[in-house]
Amino acid sequence: MKILSTLSLLLSLGAIQAQVVTYDIPFSQTIGLQQTTGDICSAPFNIEEAFQATQGNSWGFTWTSANSGTATSVDITLGFTVTDGGGTFPTTLNGSTSFNVTDGTAKTCENSTILTWSVDPANYNSGGSNTFMVDFATATNVSQVDNLPFPGDPFFRVTVNYTPCGTVDTSVTQNKNTLTANATNATYQWYDCEAGMIVTGETAVSFTPTSSGEYAVIVTDITSGCKDTSSCYSVMITGVEEYQSDHLIVYPNPANNQISVSIDEYRGPANVLIYDLHGRLVLSNNLSINGIEPMLIGIDHLPNAHYQLKVILEERVVTGRFVRQ
DSSP states (O other), X not given: OEEEEEEEEOOSTTSOOEEEXXXXXXXXXXXXXXXXXXXXXXXXXXXXXXXXXXXXXXXXXXXXXXOOEEEXXXXXXXXXXXXXXXXXXXXXXXXXXXXXXXOOSOOEEEEEEEEEEEEOGGGXXXXXXXXXXXXXXXXXXXXXXXXXXXXXXXXXXXXEEEEEOOOOOOOEEEETTEEEEOOSSEEEEEEETTTTEEOTTOOSSEEOOSSOEEEEEEEEETTTOOEEEOOOEEEOOOSSOOOOGGGXXXXXXXXXXXXXXXXXXXXXEEXXXXXXXXXXXXXXXXXXXXXXXXXXXXOTTSOSEEXXXXXXXXXXXXXXXXXXX
16 A cells, blocks of 8 residues: 555645545455556556456455544545446445445446545554455446556555544542543543553553552543643652662563572562563463562463563562563
């Protein structure tokens, strides 16, 4: 896929800008079409074209949207060299019913008809993958699509008019150890700034950390789909003793099949949790620690990556990091 251009159009003075983004679709992104090295009706075969894999099958294409915002219109430009002429066909965008479209004037291979189809933007995936399909089950001809007279000879052009993301309220109110996002009509994901990962399971409007550190919230506006991250807020836990990281010894680091974990001056039960960089819990062990005597933890089932280690003791939390390679 090639993104041809992005054009910003100022709607009104001081208003939010609308944008138009254009995507050109090569044959490699089409679905249900076959490619030929020319017009399948007559020689000379010197122009690449594509036709339905079988008469009446559904066909279309995929692309990845690079914009972030709300689509207000989605238009698809294509050229037919073989059609039924005037037939009307249903379409889907990302599996949801879209508008009906027409194949235009009947053609018999020569002089392609350039059409622009408007489809329902309601299910357009801004900033992600999209799939457009048209159902030609009622077609009596094997339709043929010409490549467009644009740079790169694409088979389709998608033009998306969208309203980009506006300002997302990322302000946070802090009351002692509790952080509360001020945004309404939104979803929330709390984030550990020091560990560089999300805090698993913390998706409520308020968050009370169990260990001291720097925390932020990722806010997603439900109406627009726009997302932004707050500043990091410092939380100091005073009611629970927390070991500093220099009390936690993890070796070897980087590690291969196992790590040895010891905590200076602590003897007793421990819950060992290992998280990946996406904040997903990948290992949990209940062990017993005996001072500087190490605990051996097998990690041979984990992919090579960076991990956060959290050891929950009796009223104490110790954190650290290691790399498996």
